[in-house]
Amino acid sequence: MKKLPLSFYRQTNVLEIAKMLIGKYLFTNVDGNLCGGMIAETEAYAGVTDRASHAYNGRRTERTKTMYLRGGVSYVYFTYGMHHLFNVVTAGKDVPHAVLIRGIIPTEGIEIQKIRRKMPSGEKQLTNGPAKVCQALGITLKHNGIPLTGNAIWISEEEKTRLPEDAIQLTTRVGVDYAGDDALLPYRFILKHPDYFPVRNRNKMT
Template sequence: MKVSREFFSRDTLVVAKELLGKILVREFDGKIIKGRIVETEAYIGPIDKACHAYGLKKTPKVEPLYGEPGIAYVYSIYGMYYCFNIITKEKGSPEGVLIRAIEPLEGLNIISENRFKDSYENITKAQKKNLANGPGKLCIAFNINKQNNWEDLIISDSLYVEESQKSYNEKFCDFDIVETTRIGIDYAEEARYFPWRFYIKDNNFISKK
């Protein structure tokens, strides 16, 4: 079952934590891949110097941050990689959650081909752990790019979030959450110390402890 808009229309920190364990689904070219969300980061524009819309800044690039809860905000970094965020709270309030790491579940060969140009059975154990353990990596693995910017995950059939499913693992919904500081935002002054990164404790597919 798809996650509803009401889920995203709440406090951003709550959404960031409750996205953990949910399933990201990507369909393209008749293929379907799925992964468990295991790490997120919250960004809250009005007070967050790490957010692109800090102080309610408005530019064409950050317009999606002001959109409806549940839409995608995809932007490029270093001119090479993409980061995938989901807008939260309410329209007009620039807040969102960065999906930072995913545990691949279905379509492993497709994910592996996207990342390493090789089948899942041929890649190393280390490569399997590194399939989607970072925002840029997961966008490559799940074929998420600038074309997905503004995509509405509530109505889309190609990119959306599903509720957790215990069928993948008996302990699928039973985990502890680690709350810590975000990564790669040393420029953000006091905001670099905000404990707004969340991940599933002891999960092997997070980007960094």
């Protein structure tokens, strides 16, 4: 396993990065507990022109300023009064592209993840959603804006592994109905794997 370098995150095509992140391994070391898993689902958020993005139309607030940092840091935000969501910031400074990590297949620290999720035996439901991933891995606002090359959150890859093109399903993003036509963009990447169970897209657009 080899930690991804900053150059990986600083590429300019956020869709390519979202696709390449599938099959890589996300790890956290929180409270001395090493946890992680294979990334199985991502969504790309393409900056100021993407109506689904928090940074649409150049919106820059206390919350979204993290997205404008140089690629290679985390963007964690709090929503629905109870959930955290974790994103990978990509591209260069002042280019607010990001990839939402929507799901993983746990491989490390599984017992800790079950305890954090209060799910002693819920294999299929443990980390198949962005808020579930954060809860299982212990990711909170304390991790907002920190480098992904450090020792709290990082992403690694196995050397000499490349997924075949047909191992990834491409579809529309979840929960972005407010984005108009941009809700129809195929920016969601899902690993086809017997141990991963993506949630249904509740997109209400006709």
